[in-house]
Amino acid sequence: MAGTMQKRGRGRRVTGILALAFILVGLYFALIEAPPDAYQGEVQRIMYVHIPSILTAYLSFFIVFIGSCLFLWKREKRDDILARSAAEIGVLFTSLTIIEGSIWGKPTWGVWWTWDARLTLTAILLLIFVGYLMLRSLIEDENRGAVCSAVVGVIGFLDIPLIHMSVYWWRTLHQPPSILRPDKLPWENVHPSMLIALAVNFAAFILLYFYLLSLRFRVGEMEEEVKTLKLYGGAS
Amino acid sequence: MELLKQTLWVLWKDLLLELRRRESILAMFFFGTLLLFVFHFAFEIPAEKAAEMAPGLLWLAFLFTGTLGLTQLFQAERENHCLDALLLSPMDRASLYLAKVFFNLFLMLLIELVVFPLFWVLFNLAFWNLLPSLFLVAFLGTIGFCVLGTLFSAVTLKARARELLLPLILFPLMIPVILATVRGMEIILRTGKFEEAFSWLRLLIGFDVIFFTVGFLIFEWVIEA
Numbered sequence: 001m002a003g004t005m006q007k008r009g010r011g012r013r014v015t016g017i018l019a020l021a022f023i024l025v026g027l028y029f030a031l032i033e034a035p036p037d038a039y040q041g042e043v044q045r046i047m048y049v050h051i052p053s054i055l056t057a058y059l060s061f062f063i064v065f066i067g068s069c070l071f072l073w074k075r076e077k078r079d080d081i082l083a084r085s086a087a088e089i090g091v092l093f094t095s096l097t098i099i100e101g102s103i104w105g106k107p108t109w110g111v112w113w114t115w116d117a118r119l120t121l122t123a124i125l126l127l128i129f130v131g132y133l134m135l136r137s138l139i140e141d142e143n144r145g146a147v148c149s150a151v152v153g154v155i156g157f158l159d160i161p162l163i164h165m166s167v168y169w170w171r172t173l174h175q176p177p178s179i180l181r182p183d184k185l186p187w188e189n190v191h192p193s194m195l196i197a198l199a200v201n202f203a204a205f206i207l208l209y210f211y212l213l214s215l216r217f218r219v220g221e222m223e224e225e226v227k228t229l230k231l232y233g234g235a236s
Numbered sequence: 237m238e239l240l241k242q243t244l245w246v247l248w249k250d251l252l253l254e255l256r257r258r259e260s261i262l263a264m265f266f267f268g269t270l271l272l273f274v275f276h277f278a279f280e281i282p283a284e285k286a287a288e289m290a291p292g293l294l295w296l297a298f299l300f301t302g303t304l305g306l307t308q309l310f311q312a313e314r315e316n317h318c319l320d321a322l323l324l325s326p327m328d329r330a331s332l333y334l335a336k337v338f339f340n341l342f343l344m345l346l347i348e349l350v351v352f353p354l355f356w357v358l359f360n361l362a363f364w365n366l367l368p369s370l371f372l373v374a375f376l377g378t379i380g381f382c383v384l385g386t387l388f389s390a391v392t393l394k395a396r397a398r399e400l401l402l403p404l405i406l407f408p409l410m411i412p413v414i415l416a417t418v419r420g421m422e423i424i425l426r427t428g429k430f431e432e433a434f435s436w437l438r439l440l441i442g443f444d445v446i447f448f449t450v451g452f453l454i455f456e457w458v459i460e461a
Contacts, residue, residue, distance in 0.1 A: 072454075072457060124408050124411055127407075127408040128405075128408045128409060131401075131404050131405040131408060132405075134401060134404060134405075135391070135392070135395065135401060135405060138395040138396045138397055138398075138401055139394060139395045139396075140394075140396070141394060141461075143461060144394060144461040147457055147458060147461035148391045148392075148395075148458060148461065151387070151391055151454055151457070151458055152388075152391065152405060154450075154454070155384070155387075155409060155447070155450060155454075156409065158446065158447075158450065159409050159412070162412040162439070162442070162443055162446070163411050163412055165412070165439060166411065166412040166415040166416055166439060167411070167415065169415075169419075169435070169436070169439075170415050170419060
């Protein structure tokens with residue numbers, strides 16, 4: 001037990017150091033190496049963190065879904081801790097994405113927020129998983145809280161395609177596709193160093209994500225240990 | 237068959253309780269009517285704009301009254317540990333879910349049957365002939381609201397501040413239903429043709445089927461936890 005803990009602790013530290021290194025290299029590529037965008041100028045550089053953070057958030061909600069399914073199926077505390085940890089970090093990255101998007105949107109579109117399909121979807125995702133975390137903190141019974149939030153985790157994820165479809169129709173049935181499409185990158189004439197900057201930052205975010213996830217997971221495990229110790233007066 | 241019989245028994249119990257006490261239905265009805273007055277004071281809707289705003293306002297009224305009903309849905313079971321007794325009985329948990337869905341659906345449809353014409357009268361709307369097709373859209377939306385709402389009513393059953401928590405979790409998940417019903421009704425009102433709203437109706441039916449299945453399968457774990 002202690003051996004695997006040590007090994008996991010070392011793995012975590014290595015991931016953390018790697019994440020830091022990738023972030024520094026990514027920042028260099030994003031801020032210095034890559035040329036400014038031909039149309040948007042320097043503001044476009046925020047995309048190097050914006051795209052990785054939303055992709056990491058999606059990954060996180062997928063892990064919530066997997067953890068929730070596993071917990072409902074096998075009822076192992078471990079899966080519940082995983083789902084909860086992923087939900088917390090997912091909410092963090094989604095909020096970051098929205099803030100970064102706003103900072104980019106103000107000089108580019110002239111507004112902080114617009115009811116574009118993609119923006120709306122991101123905001124709804126944030127609301128769903130904030131609800132998930134609130135439910136978690138408001139149910140006192142441990143086991144019941146875990147089951148109920150797992151249900152929200154599963155349904156929240158299943159609802160994403162439906163929400164996506166409905167907000168997309170809502171925006172495209174009523175107005176023609178406009179310039180307000182943050183997803184449309186002109187891939188064909190992108191500078192190679194821009195692509196490298198994006199790739200390095202993406203790797204950095206994934207590493208950072210798994211570092212945070214394993215840290216949060218460890219905290220969850222320790223909380224459980226403390227609870228057991230309290231319950232049995234240190235006998236176990 | 238057994239499932240259906242058990243469902244009918246639980247539904248009968250709920251209907252009888254409601255008939256004797258008339259708590260939910262009266263509160264929901266007056267709240268729904270009250271909302272129409274609030275909307276009028278808040279927007280002071282001119283007659284020519286009323287048709288444009290009707291779908292959104294109507295659906296807001298249903299959403300709020302429906303949430304009111306959902307928070308009361310398991311009230312009878314909360315008192316005197318009745319839920320434990322119900323779970324001890326040799327009953328399929330899915331039948332409890334079905335009965336609660338039908339009960340809430342029944343209440344909301346009753347309210348809608350009154351609030352729809354009342355809206356038309358209060359805001360001087362023409363085209364009464366569109367009312368049945370609009371009602372059908374609202375019906376599909378209400379099913380979606382009830383299948384997911386009943387499940388989350390059970391999820392928040394033993395949480396602190398559950399009346400606050402329920403809409404907080406339910407409303408973001410209800411976005412497809414809200415969008416589809418409001419847009420569907422708006423299209424019907426604008427074009428006068430039922431066929432135009434088909435794509436939204438398909439989305440609604442998809443939502444209803446998916447979350448009815450999920451709720452039916454998952455409810456057992458939630459109520460027993």
